[in-house]
Amino acid sequence: MKTNETKAKQDAKWVFLKKGTCSRTFFYILNREFGSPKEMEEQAIDPLAGGIARQGYQCGMLWGSSMAVGAESFRRHDDQGKAIAVAITATQHIMKSFVSRTNSIECEDITRCDWSSKLSMAKYFITGKFLSCFTLADKWAPEAIEAANEALSQEQPELAQNPKSCASEVVKKMGGSDEEMVMVAGFAGGLGLSGNGCGALSAALWKTVLELVKEENWKPTMSDPVSENILNTFLEATDYEMECHKICGKRFTTIDEHSEYIQNGGCAELIDVLAKS
Template sequence: MNIIKSEKVKLKAKRAFIKKGTCSRTFFYLLNREFGFPKEDEEIALDPLAGGILQQGYQCGMLWGASMAAGAEAFRKYGNQSQTIDISIKATQHIMESFKSRAKSIECEDITNCDFKSKFGLLKFFLYGKPLTCLKLAGKWAPEAIKAANEGLAINQSNLHQHSISCASELLKKMSGNDEEIYMVAGFAGGLGLSGNGCGALAAAIWKKGLELNKKEKRKPSFPDPEMEKILNVFYKVSDYKIECNKICGQQFKSIDDHTQFIKNGGCQKLIDVLAQS
C-alpha cells in the first residue's frame, strides 16, 4: 500500500470510528468495504464485542471485527470447505500478530488501562481521554490490518489441513447460521486465532444473537445490553466463571490440528450446546 493510500485509509478509519461508535464495528465495516462487500446488519451486531467482549477487557474489538471480515472473504474466495476454516484461522493469526506489533497487547484492558466492569473504570475511560487513544490506534493500525488480512488470505493452500474444525463455527451450525456466517466466525477458534484468550464461542454466540435481534427489531446498541448479559451469565455458570480459552480447556492449542482433535473428542461440547440455546 503506497503512502497516499495508507494515509487515506487512516483518515477513513478515524471517520468510521467516530460515526460507528465502536472499535469492533469499525473494523468489520472497514475491511468489508476494502473487500467490496458491505454487511450493515452483521456489522451492527458486532457492537457488543467492543471493550473486549461485553466490556470485559479481553481482546480488543478491532480484532474481532477484522477477523470476521477475513472469514467472510475466505468464504467468498474458497467456498464451503474445511480448508476455509484453516485459512480463516491463519488470517486471524496474521491480523493478531500485526495488531500486537502496533498496540503491544491484544487486550482492551491493557490498551486503555481501564476496567470497564466498574463504574469508575468507565468514568476513567472518558475523563482521561481514552476514546482518543483508541481513535489514534484505529487510524494507525487500519492500513496494517488490511495488509495482514490480505497476506493471511493469500497463504499457500497446499499446506492447509483437510478437516479443520472451529469451535465458533460449530456453535453457529447449532444456532442455524448460514454457510457464510459459519465461516465468518471461524477465526474466533481457540480464543481468537488459537491465542487462548477470551472464548471465541462466547463471542460468536453474542454476535449471532445480536444479529437475530437486530433483524427482528432494528435495535439500537446499548451498554450494558440485558440480552447479551444473559448470555454472559449463562456462559459463566457453565465455564465455572472462566472466560479465557486456555483456562476453560486446560491447555493452550499449539496448532489447528490440536484444536480440531479437542473438539472432535467432545471438548467444550457442553459449553457449545448451552450457548446455542441461550
C-alpha cells in the same frame, strides 16, 4: 492497495466516530477493502467491543477484523474446511500485526480501563483517554488491511484433520448459514488459537444480536441485558472462567490440534449451552 490503505488511515477515526465501537469500525473498514459491506453483520458485532461484552479481553478491533477476513475467506473458497482454516490463519496473521503495534491484544491493557466499572468508564471518557483508541485505529487500519490481504493470499498448508472451529460449531447449532460459520471461524481457540477470551462465547453473542438486528429489535446501549444474560449463562457453565486455555485445560498450537479436539467432543457441552442461551 496503497490508495485503500491511505484512505483507511485518513478516515479510520471518522468511521470510528460514526460506527461507535472499535469492533464495528474494523469489520466495516476491512469489508470496504474487500468490496463487500455487511451492514447488519457489522452492527451485530457491537457487543464484542470492550474486550467481549466489556470484560477487557481481546480488543474489539481484532474481533471485527477476524470476521471480515472470515467473510472474505468464504467468498474465495468453495470448500468450507479450507475457508475455515484460512480464516483462522488470517486471524493469526492480523493478531501478529496488532501486537507489533500495541504489544498486547487485551483491551484492558491498551485502554487501562475497567469497562465493567461505571466509574472507570467515566474517567476514561472525561480524561480524554478514549482518544488513544482513535489514534490506534488511525495507525493500525492500513496495517490491518495489509496483514489481511497478505494472509488471505498465502498458500494454506495441507491439514490432517477436517478443519473445525468451536465458534463455527456454535453458530451452526444456532441455525447459522455456511457463510456465518466461516465468518466467525477465526474466533477459534480464544481468537486465532491464542487461548484467550472464549471465541465460542463471542460467536454466540454476535449471532444472537444479529438475529435481533434482522428483526429490527436491537439498539446498542451501555446497559445490554441480552449480552449480560449470555455472559452469565456462559460463566455459570465454565465455573466463571473466561479464557479458552483455562476452560479447555490446554492451548492449541495448530489448527489440526483444535479440529481434533472439537471432533472428539471437546467443549461440546459448552457449545450446546451457548447455542441455547
